Amino acid sequence: MLKHRIPSGIMMTLGLVLLMWADDALGRRGMPPGLILLGLVIALGALASTELAALLRAKWGHCSRLSTFGSAAVGCLMVYLLPMIETPRTAVAFFGSGVAGVLFFSMFRHSFLRKETQGAAAAGANAVFAMVYLGILPGMYLLIREAGYSAWVIAAIIMVVKSCDIGAYFTGRFLGKHKLIEWLSPGKTWEGLVGGMLFAGLWAVVFTLIGNHLVPERAIAPLYALPAGMLLGFLGQVGDLVASLLKRDAGVKDWAATIPGFGGVMDVADSALIVAPVAYWLITLAPAA
Template sequence: MKQRIITAIIAGAGFLSIIIIGDWPFTLLIFALATIAMHELLKMKQMKLSSPIGLLSLFLMWILLLPETILGFRWLHIDKLEMFLLLIIVLLALTVITKNKFTFDQAGFIILSSVYIGFGFHFFIYTRFLEQGLSLLFFILILVWATDSGAYFSGRFFGKHKLWPQISPKKTIEGALGGVLLAFIIGIVFITFIPLFTNWFTTVLFILVVSVTGQLGDLVESALKRHYSVKDSGQVLPGHGGILDRFDSLIYVMPILYLLNLI
């Protein structure tokens, strides 16, 4: 527990500081986090990062992660999504060229992982550089952390009914509801001092989406770990596991907020 607290304080302070700084240090940090997260997924699948397929999967993820201003393909007269689709075609062709040594299942894993990690972290960068991006990103982080804390303590003291025991045996319905409740309490206090939205309907919807989908994102990563029989995604953060273990909720929340036009 002591190691967990020390890691949380040091890593949390560093992460928040770089969010405040913004600009290229923030972009570089997100690039590093996304790269480590992709490595963790490949390791679960027992695919080496240094292999040609591992490097290609990284490149696929970077295409979706980095803004056009950093990684663009206008010199080839194609956009990022067209390049991504081209590389998917290459991956599928490799299943034939390698005579199924590289399988369709592996290709599917790489494509889905690239979208999961790439788009998830991409919208960190996108949100930070919006007009109110710093306040908005802090609001999202606070809501996710409030949900995690509320779910933990509500589940510990009031939890009786399992939420999804096949995926995450310790999570309870009472815990999930407690997480949403604390997110609303903390969220309303935050918005009272730093108004981000023009009406309360948007505020309530935003808090609900972040809290509910954040918990769903946590379950998605739990399902991944259970499928590949691993306890943690990695050991980058002592006492906390890997990058995916800490960012699973956030990288699931961010694209959903974008699709709902909430960021």
């Protein structure tokens, strides 16, 4: 598996760097920040929605790929567009209307297409879950971009999270003895978790020092970066466990077999999803150097 993971990981890293460079370059030329990132999230959401719909279908029997993707896209677009509304009350009203629209549209679509009532509640719940999991959560990265931070900050966050995956894998492989949650994820160990968090914290410090040098007016205290990076790494592992919980609940091993050595798009993205809201607060509330 490792021989497939390394080239796939390199290609994905290069792709991420290229897209973040393009988004940052367009932002400096006066384009709305995060446009390319928005396109990336929606494109990945289309692939991930297919995987999530298949998983939910394995569990509940009925789940529309179109409804899953549409719900995710609505969630992502709301997070991206609603901050542009000047009146907070109006923004909240649009958000509430969007959630209600996704819920009831998916319920009635399910029932009227099949001309049956069975599964209507599950269809609505699946759509709202997809809206949050594949729309609102990754949309929080767009919110960081809209807050005036460079696309490179988002790239650094994702790399810190994935560095915890790498550190946990190798630490657990060579030093792991005590199972973390054996009934949920037998391969994870406490030693791997600690090693991964330390690795993530160190990379957070490295990225912070680089960022402080390149953008001194937005310098962040390096001592803040260490625990922040460790927290992001820990939450990334929680994201992995949440994905394992969903897969085990549905009785499947991997989301898909799209990416050699990794599985599906969700097998790569799951650790970065749950991190996004906390990353937003850690970045926007970070103390100056």
